[in-house]
Amino acid sequence: MTYKDFFLEIGYWIRTTLVVFACSLLITVFVLQPYEVNGSSMEPTFIGEDPHNKEQEGDRVFIFKTPYLLGSEPKYGDMVVIDSGFSEKRTIIKRLKDSPLIRMIDKTKQDSDSKYWIKRVIGEAGDTLEFIDGYIYRNGVPLAEPYIIDQMVFPFEPVEVPEGHVFLMGDNRNNSYDSRQVGPIPTDHVVGKVSFRYYPFNRMTMF
Incomplete structure (x- = not known):
């Protein structure tokens, strides 16, 4: 192989790597993104990684991003991943930093995985939510929540969800910051x- 052929080969692999990286980045920013569940706030629906038990891995899921980027609103019952930096405006730079590819490069504390929460939508804009006798009422109707193991014991004040917002809770109601x-x-x-939950393999599930 001549020097010219060698550098042409190197150039080809560099271009291929850049194209693959760019395509992967676009997919994870605008279409599908993998996410590893942390903590216990969504048990029993999802098992989270335990920082005190290195043998317990968190469930791994894919989140579908395109509908929300195109203006669709989260619906009651949806399980969603959120960026918990509520004081910061969601710019295109922030959306780029959602990508695990970017987070592998940017190791700053504020953009760590702990900033992303997985919760369930309990109320949409315009809904009134109340806690009465151990049950959550949505617009005067008690919620049927078969995914809950322990009845919620901590009350909250009635709330009307404003426009452009959703009310989220973890399924582990007595151990969730939401x-x-x-x-x-x-x-x-x-x-x-x-x-979609793709890991562990014996619990693969579409949602």
Whole structure:
């Protein structure tokens, strides 16, 4: 192989690598993004990584991002991943930083995986939510929530979800930091809807 052929070969692989990286980045920013569940706030629906038990891995899911980027609103019952930096405007740079490819490069603390929460939509804009006798009422109707193991014991004040927001809770109601503490979540901070659990393999599920 001549020097010219060698450098042509190197140039080909560099171009191929850049194209693959660019395509992967576009997919994870605008279409599908993998996410590893952390913590116990969504148990029993999802098992999260335990920082105190290195042998317990978190469930891994794909989140579908395209509908929300095109203006669709999260619906009651959707399980979503959110960016919890509510004081920061969601710019295109922030959306780029959602990508795990970018997070592998940018190791800053504020953009770590702990910034992303997985929760369930309990209320849409215009809904009134109340806690009465251990049950959550949505617009006067008690919610049927078969995914809950333990009845919620911590009350919250009635709330009407404002426009451009959703009210989110973890399925592990007695061990979840969510809209009961921080209030309704701006919809532009919803990164995507959980669509598929691909790991562990024996619990693969479409949502």
